[in-house]
Amino acid sequence: MEQYLDYFLDAAANPVKEINRWKEEQKGSVIGCLPIYIPEEIIDAAGALPVYLWGGKTEIDRANAHLQGFACSIVRAVLEYEFKGTYDMVDGFVFPSTCDHIQNTSDIWAKAFSHRPKFDLVYPANRQSNYAEQYLTELYREFISWLEVLTGSKADDDALLESIKKYNLHRRLMSELSEIRAKSPQSLTGREMSGLVKASLFLPKDEYNSRLIELLPWLWERRIREKPKTRLVLTGILAEQEIIDIIEELGGCIVADDLARGARLHRNQVDESIEPLAALARRHLSLGPCSTLFDPGKGRGPYLESLCRETEADAVIFINMKFCEPEEFDYPVIKTDLEKAGIPLLFIEVEQQMTSYGQLRTRLQAFMEMLA
């Protein structure tokens, strides 16, 4: 079973190689998706491979001619990677209306890479409107047509239903993985967990699912470390490997997360009993809480409280992706909520291009000592 785990971890370390392998074998199209909440089922049903593009560590050079330094590091890295040719195996790109950074980068992209096919998923932000579902369903129909031109294959209702089932299974399995992390934290390290999540962002789901199904019972029984002293919940956009490593070196253990590149992706299922596009639209409109989705009730604080209770976590770490306005507006509210609930909270700030973690380590250390 160890080799099954290695399969995921190797893939996570070599996304380009894995994606190229799929392309070689399947002769299919690769669709690059900017964060977050892309209806991957539709892409899958058109026979293409959805891969998430969350930026990464790369020195920003040519992107500086297009985007100011106060754009978030994810969009700057995505532009830079395209300039560098890192995304050459990607056949088409999807830009959702997640935030002003991504929305406006889409237009910059259209000018800089006008030869590259792109689709804009401008989501209905007013999730309370009765007109949102119809608008979103029509948007998904346009998306299907765009994909058909690109791939030569149309995502019909039968294909959609099959893909929905595949992704529902995937989300169930990812939720079970989260459950293992919470109930049996001795079973896997934070590094392994984030490798598994990272691999899920680009591996074909049938392959991913079938291997994870084999792996899960083994993981439940696996014991590779002591019972952790300090149990933590991470919230934010994403947690770079370095942060997770530092937390674990300091004796902490991540028992749950509310990360955009993490648990937020695997919430809510798609109803398999109704018309597929309406079902996909309804899933989107019911998602949350998330800083990028309209939430006048500000449910994220209470959500984190209950997540802490369920997973017996001692504290929350808010990992702020520098310049992420949606997250930065949520933070003061969460801070108030968690203070009231008596849950310790640490705010740390990261950028994808950062290279020095010394200061972060000091702050994390002080926090962990305070908790102990």
Place this chain on the structure above:
Amino acid sequence: MAAISKSEEMLLTLLVMNYGLPKQADRKENPVAWCTSIAPVEFLRALDVLPLYPENHGAIIGAKKMGVELAEVAEEAGYSTDICSYARVDIGQVMTGKSPVYGLAKPDFLVCCNNICNTVIKWYENLARYFDVPLFLIDTPFNHGLKNSESSINYVEGQFREFIPWLEKVTGKEFNMERFMEVARISTETSRLWREIMELAKHRPAPFTAFDSFRYMAPVVTMRGTPEALEYYRLLKEELQQRIRDGVSAVPEEKYRLMFNGIPVWYEMRRMSQLLARYKANFVCSSYTNAWILQFDCDNLMRSMAEIYTSILINQSLDRKAANYENLVDDFSLHGIVHHSNRSCKPYCFGLYDLSRMSQARPNAVPELIFDGDQTDPRNFSWAQFENRFQSFMETLALNAAG
């Protein structure tokens, strides 16, 4: 010193009314709503709801140089310095009650329209939580192409139809369609006058500067749909036309005609206008003031409002923006364009570099300057740097003029 003109007197009265009245407003009869700067306020006016504008108030806070003080209050409460400074100073004034005017009366409900940015969604979520009042979001999908899609306009129109019963519920009043039509007609008429006034600056020399129009704009932003605002622009237009007839130039010996693209640097209005005058340069138009030209087709009101409120330039593709600026270069006989790369306003400035390259590639290209700044937070702006860059920019223009 010359006596102040009739329009100036009226502007001052309107501003005092707008900021003074809410404190005494009979809250049962006239509920107060806070709304975003280009929200469809006609619905509110039709119900005699008093709309108040945190962004406009933020501009005043900036101009009166209270930006840092109030932003720091928000930062103390956990708001990042990366967040739009209008939002930060607003949260600061909410928490302290401090304001250079009378402050904003507490809202009974909130109306947020994201045709200017998505920041306002988060900002208003937090206000709704703070005041514990209802919030209505009007979502106007961003247009990445040349035309808004049918389905997005259907969706916006649908939200308008939901907005009416929502307003009736939160105000306890009955919505009167005829009254609404009348407000929309006044609003359209006001916008038409506003456009005509902006176009008067096509005249050489221009009778006013963008620094003037940043003040003239207050009623079209905050009192759109009222007879008072309409009357103000009638007066203003007459006076400006008279200035043209009298050969008055806003900038003595106007030589260079520039466009200002972006939100003003509110706390540097005076120094900037003096600097420009020194070079015989005038900002004769600005993309910011043009944003309030909202002329509805009153025969097809809901549809037309949905289309127009969604089509705010900042909610549109770079191609749409570029086409708009291209026309301004010829229409206003521009010699140059100055862009504000505004740390607060992401939609206004992400894409600016490409927009500038697009206009540079056109036959009617004029020199452009992009400077770094912030609308309300002077900590993100360096006067010395701006002055330096502006000076070299003017040297380029002088060379062009000589060549």
